[in-house]
Amino acid sequence: MTATENADGRTRRRLDELARRRAELAAQATERGAGRQHAKGKLTARERIDLLLDPDSFTELDALARHRCHNYGMEEQRPYGDGVVTGYGTIDGRKVCVYAQDFTVLGGSLGEVFGEKIIKVLDLAIRTGCPVIGINDSGGARIQEGVVSLAYYAELVKRHVAASGVIPQISLIIGPCAGGAVYAPATTDLVVMVEDISHMFVTGPDVLQAVTGQTVGMEELGGAHRHNAVSGAAHYMAADEKDAFDYVRMVLGHLPSNNMGDTPVFAPTAARELTEADRALDTLIPDRTAESYDMMRVVNAVIDDGELTQFHQLFAPNVICGLARVEGHSVGVVANQPTHLAGALDIDASEKAARFIRFCDAFHVPVLTFVDVPGFLTSMEQERDGIIRRGAKLIYAYCEATVPMVTVITRKAYGGGYGVMGSKHLGIDVNLAWPTAEIAVMGGESAVRIIHRQDIRQAEDPEETRERLVSEYTETMCTPYVAAERGYVDAVIMPHETRAQVATALDTLRDKRMTRLPRKHGNIPL
Numbered sequence: 001m002t003a004t005e006n007a008d009g010r011t012r013r014r015l016d017e018l019a020r021r022r023a024e025l026a027a028q029a030t031e032r033g034a035g036r037q038h039a040k041g042k043l044t045a046r047e048r049i050d051l052l053l054d055p056d057s058f059t060e061l062d063a064l065a066r067h068r069c070h071n072y073g074m075e076e077q078r079p080y081g082d083g084v085v086t087g088y089g090t091i092d093g094r095k096v097c098v099y100a101q102d103f104t105v106l107g108g109s110l111g112e113v114f115g116e117k118i119i120k121v122l123d124l125a126i127r128t129g130c131p132v133i134g135i136n137d138s139g140g141a142r143i144q145e146g147v148v149s150l151a152y153y154a155e156l157v158k159r160h161v162a163a164s165g166v167i168p169q170i171s172l173i174i175g176p177c178a179g180g181a182v183y184a185p186a187t188t189d190l191v192v193m194v195e196d197i198s199h200m201f202v203t204g205p206d207v208l209q210a211v212t213g214q215t216v217g218m219e220e221l222g223g224a225h226r227h228n229a230v231s232g233a234a235h236y237m238a239a240d241e242k243d244a245f246d247y248v249r250m251v252l253g254h255l256p257s258n259n260m261g262d263t264p265v266f267a268p269t270a271a272r273e274l275t276e277a278d279r280a281l282d283t284l285i286p287d288r289t290a291e292s293y294d295m296m297r298v299v300n301a302v303i304d305d306g307e308l309t310q311f312h313q314l315f316a317p318n319v320i321c322g323l324a325r326v327e328g329h330s331v332g333v334v335a336n337q338p339t340h341l342a343g344a345l346d347i348d349a350s351e352k353a354a355r356f357i358r359f360c361d362a363f364h365v366p367v368l369t370f371v372d373v374p375g376f377l378t379s380m381e382q383e384r385d386g387i388i389r390r391g392a393k394l395i396y397a398y399c400e401a402t403v404p405m406v407t408v409i410t411r412k413a414y415g416g417g418y419g420v421m422g423s424k425h426l427g428i429d430v431n432l433a434w435p436t437a438e439i440a441v442m443g444g445e446s447a448v449r450i451i452h453r454q455d456i457r458q459a460e461d462p463e464e465t466r467e468r469l470v471s472e473y474t475e476t477m478c479t480p481y482v483a484a485e486r487g488y489v490d491a492v493i494m495p496h497e498t499r500a501q502v503a504t505a506l507d508t509l510r511d512k513r514m515t516r517l518p519r520k521h522g523n524i525p526l
């Protein structure tokens with residue numbers, strides 16, 4: 001006699017009960033719910049998880065959990081799962097934890113059980129040291145559950161903060177995310193939004209209108225473009241949901257599973273022999289110093305396959321930040337972009353790069369910096385808005401980082417920009433400069449205007465004198481050699497040597513170990 005055929009059929013009934021509950025769970029995913037979701041151009045929570053994870057790798061947790069709320073007739077609808085799908089699976093064969101809010105169930109609103117489920121999966125990710133990916137699509141705090149919902153948001157954020165710098169945490173906003181609910185994703189490492197269907201705001205358009213009288217649309221207030229290009233609250237704007245999941249998979253492919261792990265290593269994609277792309281760097285820098293060029297050409301020539309996974313691509317484009325590989329090993333690229341604001345550092349660029357460097361440092365990703373910076377942006381607005389306090393984040397981030405760091409100066413490294421952008425003095429391990437590097441307090445025109453004002457005024461031919469003095473200053477001071485003589489750059493290299501030199505430097509630094517003095521934490525200017 002088998003277990004299911006025992007005398008009173010009790011075991012059979014128990015198995016049937018589970019089958020019934022499972023069927024009920026499956027039936028909950030109604031065509032109506034999915035249809036409403038699809039009509040908004042959105043996938044369902046389960047479709048999203050399927051797209052994100054490796055096929056058939058998902059194991060669900062708490063599928064049968066149900067809310068315990070008795071307010072407002074809530075007893076009448078106690079859907080299984082309570083509006084959030086949680087569990088674990090793999091991405092490229094590596095373990096991850098995931099949760100996806102299900103807007104088709106109670107508007108994906110967060111109540112007590114919903115909160116417990118997310119906390120459980122976050123705790124599991126922290127305990128086992130694997131990345132966690134949260135998919136947000138929710139009406140926010142479940143109105144019927146009152147303060148309990150608010151409490152769970154705060155509990156959630158507490159977990160995200162505890163996990164910060166321990167495991168990679170990625171948030172996707174694919175639908176609404178409003179009110180205090182925005183602060184859970186905001187405390188994670190990366191926020192991804194999808195064009196047209198993602199919205200994030202502390203105060204929605206209706207309340208804003210009531211309080212301030214301003215009429216603003218959802219898109220303008222908190223759409224994907226707004227947060228990617230203007231506020232900087234999001235790091236990537238995906239064209240559609242598949243693009244968003246592809247991006248997340250790409251980012252995770254560059255990271256260790258946790259701060260104690262190693263980044264995945266791939267086979268080098270190119271030999272050290274000189275390529276056309278290497279040689280092309282010798283003619284990249286324009287003769288006229290005021291002329292711009294695309295720093296992406298330098299970055300692409302140095303990294304494997306020219307593949308840079310950018311962070312904040314639409315925000316502060318005067319600095320480029322992204323993950324790449326050099327000879328198969330992960331690297332975080334930070335580079336001034338002369339095609340935007342001449343590569344000058346402003347508040348947004350400083351904060352963008354600072355956060356990225358700290359992200360790399362937390363997860364053992366070496367930082368590779370390319371410098372062409374005329375300095376900090378000169379503007380009344382920038383001074384007023386706190387370029388001192390906010391620009392300081394960048395220098396702070398370089399100073400506190402302990403990962404291997406390599407800097408290449410391609411052209412301008414003037415004034416504060418020189419000091420801040422990965423200079424030797426901040427603890428950068430290997431500093432290289434091209435012969436076209438101009439490492440000085442400022443450019444010739446500005447310098448001569450200040451130190452030779454009297455000479456020019458008193459000269460017989462002021463314009464000719466000015467030009468001669470500018471030329472003299474530029475030839476003697478705006479070069480890499482003053483710095484090289486003092487060891488502020490370790491080597492002046494031909495541009496075509498950059499890829500090999502960077503690869504050798506990173507290889508040499510691979511086992512770098514540095515410890516800081518014990519302290520509770522530093523006090524980065526916020």
Ligand code: HXC
Pocket residue numbers: 106107108109138139140141142143144150153154176178179180181
């Ligand atoms: C309970 C909710 C809900 C909520 C939506 N629903 N939001 N149920 N609590 N917060 C339910 C709706 O009643 C509806 O149920 C279903 O979800 C779908 O909602 P719709 O309104 O039909 O969808 P749509 O037209 O797409 O509008 C989406 C929306 C809207 C813009 C998100 O639902 C909305 O404005 N919701 C409230 C948003 C909000 O203010 N939340 C509180 C934020 S404050 P039926 O049964 O009709 O299908 C917050 C505090 C966090 O979250 C604090 C942290 C410390």
